[in-house]
Amino acid sequence: xxxxxxxxxxxxxxxxxxxxxxxxxxxxxxxxxxxxxxxxxxxxxxxxxxxxxxxxxxxxxxxxxxxxxxxxxxxxxxxxxxxxxxxxxxxxxxxxxxxxxxxxxxxxxxxxxxxxxxxxxxxxxxxxxxxxxxxxxxxxxxxxxxxxxxxxxxxxxxxxxxxxxxxxxxxxxxxxxxxxxxxxxxxxxxxxxxxxxxxxxxxxxxxxxxxxxxxxxxxxxxxxxxxxxxxxxxxxxxxxxxxxxxxxxxxxxxxxxxxxxxxxxxxxxxxxxxxxxxxxxxxxxxxxxxxxxxxxxxxxxxxxx
Numbered sequence: 001x002x003x004x005x006x007x008x009x010x011x012x013x014x015x016x017x018x019x020x021x022x023x024x025x026x027x028x029x030x031x032x033x034x035x036x037x038x039x040x041x042x043x044x045x046x047x048x049x050x051x052x053x054x055x056x057x058x059x060x061x062x063x064x065x066x067x068x069x070x071x072x073x074x075x076x077x078x079x080x081x082x083x084x085x086x087x088x089x090x091x092x093x094x095x096x097x098x099x100x101x102x103x104x105x106x107x108x109x110x111x112x113x114x115x116x117x118x119x120x121x122x123x124x125x126x127x128x129x130x131x132x133x134x135x136x137x138x139x140x141x142x143x144x145x146x147x148x149x150x151x152x153x154x155x156x157x158x159x160x161x162x163x164x165x166x167x168x169x170x171x172x173x174x175x176x177x178x179x180x181x182x183x184x185x186x187x188x189x190x191x192x193x194x195x196x197x198x199x200x201x202x203x204x205x206x207x208x209x210x211x212x213x214x215x216x217x218x219x220x221x222x223x224x225x226x227x228x229x230x231x232x233x234x235x236x237x238x239x240x241x242x243x244x245x246x247x248x249x250x251x252x253x254x255x256x257x258x259x260x261x262x263x264x265x266x267x268x269x270x271x272x273x274x275x276x277x278x279x280x281x282x283x284x285x286x287x288x289x290x291x292x293x294x295x296x297x298x299x300x301x302x303x304x305x
Contacts, residue, residue: 006071006120009101013074019060020122025302027054027295028073028118028126028156031065034080035089035108036269037129038284039276044084046288048077050127050295057299064117066092069104073121083108091265093146111158112150115228124217124305125157127298129291130164130194131230133172135267136254143267144175152179152227157217159298161290162232165194165243166250166271170201176230177204182220184213185232186297192234195286196243203232210297214304233297239289241282249278 002010012020019026029050034043051061062074065083072079083089083106090100090107097116100107109117111131118126132145145167151158163172169191176183185191185203193199207213217229234240253274262270275283 002120002122010071010073010117010120012121013062013072013076015060016062016074016121025059025299025305026062026123026125027059027298027302028114028123029061029063029295030109030111030114030126030128031063031083032091032108032110033129033291034063034065034084035086036091037272038287040084042284042288044081046291047080047084050291053292053295054127054299057296057303059299059302062118062121062123064109064114066090066097066100066105066107066109068106069101071097071101071117073117073123091269094150095146111147112145115150115154115156115158118156119154124155125159125298125302127159127291127295129160129287129294130162131158131160132268133163133167133169134175136166136168138168138171141263143264148172148175148179148181150228151176151181151230154228155221155226156228157213157231157298157301158228159231159233159294159301161194161235161294162192162199163194164268165196165199165246166253166268166275169193169199173201173204179227180225181227181230182216183230183232184216186213186234188232188234192232193243193246194290195235195241195246195283197234197237197240198243210300211304213301217305231297231301233290233294235286235290236293239286241279241286249275249283252278
């Protein structure tokens with residue numbers, strides 16, 4: 001239930017409010033994938049189709065964003081389309097989510113920002129593409145995503161294709177372990193690498209059924225263990241780009257980012273856009289496929305809860 005102090009700032013879309021009130025399954029969706037992760041019109045088409053998939057699986061989608069200072073939990077079709085076309089939007093995490101609300105700004109919510117809003121609304125399951133994590137070279141730059149701390153503190157199940165492959169997956173797993181965040185690979189003993197089904201790293205935990213993931217989450221809550229869970233769901237085999245192939249594209253994009261002095265929140269959007277160019281659009285097709293795959297699993301988990 002939304003705290004009284006937060007209600008003046010939040011608009012819960014009517015279908016989402018009705019589902020929450022009646023105990024129906026709801027799946028949260030982030031919006032930086034719309035505002036910063038994909039070009040128009042693919043971002044709009046992807047967002048509409050992911051919501052459709054969640055409905056087909058028997059759950060209610062709730063795309064989360066800040067629009068003109070209002071924290072939106074669930075968007076109308078018109079709001080979602082307008083957001084997909086908007087340029088110059090903020091990228092909102094824990095540090096600046098309230099700033100955007102206070103200053104009547106518009107922005108896409110990251111994994112961390114979406115988790116905060118989902119918890120405020122009482123949504124326990126969230127589907128995304130890939131989480132943020134430890135950037136390569138973080139031992140010098142200290143560039144570590146706020147998503148990792150959010151997973152340690154906010155009780156939401158995050159279904160993703162693992163950490164984005166542009167990151168240091170090994171160090172990301174180490175930080176998650178230190179923070180006490182369970183990382184569960186769905187149907188695999190190996191961590192996926194976003195565009196690829198496998199990485200060089202073993203999965204800390206494995207579960208094969210949505211009902212088992214839901215039971216694990218309920219048990220954590222019953223035992224009073226704080227924080228969320230990361231579910232790493234490999235992209236379908238027919239849609240993946242082999243990890244060896246992606247490694248070359250990622251290295252080239254990283255070199256370009258360094259040469260141009262890209263830093264901070266601009267790094268991930270730059271790398272994704274550059275990789276899209278280097279792969280002649282193949283990375284975008286795989287990105288869309290993995291988001292859709294995560295939405296299906298998230299809806300099944302939400303129903304099991």
